[in-house]
Amino acid sequence: MFKIRHALSVTREADFAAWYQAVIAEADLAEESGVRGCMVIKPWGYGIWERIQRLLDDRIKAAGHENCYFPIFIPLANFEREASHVDGFAKEMAVVTHHRLIAGENGGLIPDPEAKLEEPLIVRPTSETIFGDAMARWIQSWRDLPLKLNQWANVVRWEMRTRMFLRTSEFLWQEGHTAHADEAEAKEHTLRMLEVYRACAEEDLALPVIAGEKPEHERFPGAVETWSIEAMMQDGKALQAGTSHYLGTNFSEAAGIQYQDREGQQTFCHTTSWGVSTRMVGGVIMTHGDDDGLRVPPAIAPHQVVILPMLRDKPEDDALLAYCEELRASLAGKSVLGEPLRVLLDKRHGKAAAKRWDWVRKGAPLIIEVGGRDMENGVVSLLRRDGLWDAESGKPAFQTPSKESAAGEIPAMLEDMQRSMLGEARDRREAAITRGVTEFSELERIYGGDAKHPGWTEVQWSKPTGEALEKVVERLKALKLTARNAPMDAEPANGSCIFTGEPAVERILIARAY
Amino acid sequence: MFKIRHALSVTREADFAAWYQAVIAEADLAEESGVRGCMVIKPWGYGIWERIQRLLDDRIKAAGHENCYFPIFIPLANFEREASHVDGFAKEMAVVTHHRLIAGENGGLIPDPEAKLEEPLIVRPTSETIFGDAMARWIQSWRDLPLKLNQWANVVRWEMRTRMFLRTSEFLWQEGHTAHADEAEAKEHTLRMLEVYRACAEEDLALPVIAGEKPEHERFPGAVETWSIEAMMQDGKALQAGTSHYLGTNFSEAAGIQYQDREGQQTFCHTTSWGVSTRMVGGVIMTHGDDDGLRVPPAIAPHQVVILPMLRDKPEDDALLAYCEELRASLAGKSVLGEPLRVLLDKRHGKAAAKRWDWVRKGAPLIIEVGGRDMENGVVSLLRRDGLWDAESGKPAFQTPSKESAAGEIPAMLEDMQRSMLGEARDRREAAITRGVTEFSELERIYGGDAKHPGWTEVQWSKPTGEALEKVVERLKALKLTARNAPMDAEPANGSCIFTGEPAVERILIARAY
């Protein structure tokens, strides 16, 4: 047994937060931009986001939505209308006050005092109010319902402490906005989109999630119900990976979204909104990354297979490239997970070993090295990113199938990897959820002690509201815990509330969270 | 002969500007948002933009670029660095000065004076300077070149007079940014991307364009050369539909984008940038629209075929829907212009005639109506949007092929329509360009008279610079004219400059423009 020399200089176990930053840097995913709280998403990171976008967009369209685009600026007055909404957002927004710069006294540029806006504009933190204005114009009769819209956009929420992908002042997301004739249909749609998110997270990102309703104090500002999908990261913390809100008639009443029903009555619509963001990429990193960098699930990998010819800047390179190109063309004609296989022949200059480790750190699912000897033997050297090391030798676990059999086997290999990454993450999560905890003291024991990754706990509670809820929140906060959601698939409650001792009404998940 | 009753209430001939607004409204493309200078892009308009994006993105990636994402906010200091760049942009930018709102004295919200930014942030009008900062970090050696990046993003340029799609304060675009080792490679790349734009405009949008270099005074702020593609609208005016800039070392020197060359010397990169925007959609409208609304070229039509069952809310509807669904499924399996055919079976409630005219105004390429009698006869009623009227009867020119032959013939019909829309627009443009004009007085005659749509003029000039150029610009401005570009495919100059009388060095196009 040899000791494996991992590709990153920091391990998950040693320092999870530092490891996360190291993966982002070493896998070339993103970097600080120099603009406060904003990041630059680099090509490999953006390529993963583009894949998520494409797959989720297909799902959103299949659920009957149409894409559109609304202005980035929202008038101040929109925020003044819906009281709980402005309370939730007013504290962290970018405010545009001028529309021109002029030369200042010391040679620099300053906002032109003559070009001050009469009413400041807000850079959208979310777009319920401006979609609401349009819905009020577009909806007249029951025939116009449901109205199902979505947009892909950037949004800004001024954040004091930022962390790449997880919490940045600007981020990219999709936001769906729908209007319905009644509560039942709107609630059903809220859950339908939650299910779309669950399917995308699990099937596309190999990210196991638990879908459920957020407790009252975690609701979106202005929502009647907020539902989420929660994923467990490798450090046992929770990541809220997507939310779907039933907004009741709160935004309809504020914006005047009404329709004439079949009886001729003017009636307020019931609306929903739901979004997932580039935060998902952070979830992929913290779920699938290892001590050698990122591992990208095949469904969202910009390149699923990377072919690395071991070039020597000699005449023999031509034959080697031709051999690799045959393999590339053969793979490009295959289908994986219902789409054409994505293969890159990486002809860049540079040492083969350096390029191999680049792609290992980036997490390309399959890396194929081809040297002169491979070509002579009609084989390729194949490395699965999810089985990188030979435990016995401590070396990379290369397989050497023939070129033809490699081309034939790779699609199934990728599909297997997609499945097994989900399974691995799900097993890890299930092992890290403690169920059946009935005493608060047990929570104190689990989370107050030395356990590094105490995971999640499922408890029963009486779903307190108002001040009683505030007390629960405080007690959890003392242990750095939050209530994540009440899983929709959980067994019915059958005991007492761990906080109040009253009869429990549902089960909820307790965790530390991002 | 009957008089045709067109679907719009205003014709191109009567009032082109009013007609343009009418098409946008009646085809449900976009509308004013209520936010100054910003529009809401509605699903059908956004669907066209999504198609343009998809096709152009494929072309940009095929040319070796990778997508990424940079912050929407640019620090003021970036604009202070490159003098001509700031001169060009500083007058029309949205300035963020605060990051929080608080309750004001009269109950409303105001920017929190305590949350004033130390340095204002600019909402990006374009991203050369912030890409430049990253390129300076990312490029060390000749091995890192060329660096070829692209982003799809929203940008803001504060505009006093706005016009939907053509000039809005916020618009959507892609901006490419590349860095190269030397001038020759950067200039070659500038032209390569111009050619990508030409191909996209002509092959995808059926928009004939003339590619050429902009005169000095029309250069992008900070550019050494600016090239454009120019399209002629149906009123004879020019629309700049895309630009590609060779930036020399201006931005490299400002941001410090240097590399170590093969000899170990530190050398400044030569950079390029290039962009096309939602303005393209305005070009499609003014090129292909007619007095019945929009006509969308099949390659960029969200739905290429729309099937309208003539439903009667009766039990017979089921059989009719099944008949239509068979046609839909058969069409969905076909390929058109290298992609799966896009077909919609529109089952919405509403009168068949109203729905037909909706789709006529939206410009769906083929509309298929199916009534009970069609079904009995095994046929469909097919309407080509590019041949809407039977001139003899003044009625819609329905064809009634059998359902099977319709499915077979439609792909070729759509491809024919794509070709003929380009040909039609090109013929119209060529007929409206006056060539061989050698005297300025002739320009005065052409553009000073009563001609409603005087079109473009090709003249020869000595390519004056500085003050001599300013005089030319003034003389043209008096006739409401601008120099568009010097077409790269034009014959060499062989005469005298129409402005200065000196020997001409190139031919340029003169036109009124959007």
Ligand SMILES: [Zn+2]
């Ligand atoms: Zn609330």
Ligand SMILES: [Zn+2]
């Ligand atoms: Zn300039």
